[in-house]
Amino acid sequence: MGLRPRVPAQRGGPDAEDNPWHTGAACRRDEAGLFFAPSKEPTAARLAREEQAKRVCARCPVLLECRDHALLLPEPYGVWGGLTAAERRVVLARRRRHDQEQDLPIAG
Numbered sequence: 196m197g198l199r200p201r202v203p204a205q206r207g208g209p210d211a212e213d214n215p216w217h218t219g220a221a222c223r224r225d226e227a228g229l230f231f232a233p234s235k236e237p238t239a240a241r242l243a244r245e246e247q248a249k250r251v252c253a254r255c256p257v258l259l260e261c262r263d264h265a266l267l268l269p270e271p272y273g274v275w276g277g278l279t280a281a282e283r284r285v286v287l288a289r290r291r292r293h294d295q296e297q298d299l300p301i302a303g
């Protein structure tokens with residue numbers, strides 16, 4: 196497959212030297228186009244592609260750094276750190292809820 200729709204700096208783009216963790220990324224050359232959806236991708240194809248991408252992530256030596264990056268930015272698209280965009284939204288929502296609970300005044 197051709198080039199990815201964008202080449203994130205964190206995965207080997209022009210600013211990769213600012214993110215040294217990325218040099219070990221298993222997806223540096225995503226020739227199969229696993230990590231970002233093509234336009235108008237049917238749901239079944241998306242699910243299959245994301246599972247394939249996650250299998251690459253599972254053996255990636257920088258999975259945790261990548262996941263942290265994607266959650267911190269946050270990256271809105273693609274599979275990062277073994278998580279889809281929807282899964283990252285769930286993680287971030289849980290974190291927000293947790294943080295809000297920590298800020299609640301103690302009743303009584």
Ligand code: SF4
Binds near residue numbers: 222256258259274277
């Ligand atoms: S964890 Fe996945 S998306 Fe992140 S750098 Fe590794 S292979 Fe790429």
